[in-house]
Amino acid sequence: MNLNHINIVVQDVNKAINLFTKALGFSLIVNRNNKMAVLENDHNFALVIWGQELNHKENTPEYPENFHIGFYQKDEHAVWDIYEKLKTEADLQFESEPKKIRNTFGFYFFFEKLMMEISVDPFKDTIR
Structure with missing residues (x-):
């Protein structure tokens, strides 16, 4: 599926x-x-x-705490490339620069109130 x-x-x-x-x-x-x-x-x-x-509301939507969408990258270099593209955007808020998070490397940022994660796929070297 x-x-x-x-x-x-x-x-x-x-x-x-x-x-x-x-x-x-x-x-x-x-x-x-x-x-x-x-x-x-x-x-x-x-x-x-x-x-x-379209929801007939004017306010920025609220997402549940810790809800986010994540995008895997092939390596740390790719994570840094995206960070460099994004860091000059005025409407984004960052928690930090890319760093080790859990068992991977990446960063979180917010677009409006939506949290997003950009990180290296921590499972890429494992058999799924």
Whole structure:
């Protein structure tokens, strides 16, 4: 079974599209009037970006504590490359620079109130 997509809710769809296409390697499939967009990465994983206004609410959506989405990278160099792309973005907040976290290497950042993790796949050398 493969994961088809994840739907995230954001206040600003265009800023989310910019983040995911320019820094995280996604391609835009469709942008529906800046209210909803569908993006895809090289692994056939789709990300649906749903604008908060479609929920008929004005506030930035709240996610449960510790909820986050994570993206594995092949090595520490790739993690640093993404960090360098992201660190100048005005709308992002970082917990720290990339560092050892649990049994891997990476960093967390927030887009609006959504936490994201960029890290090296800690299972890449194990048989699954």
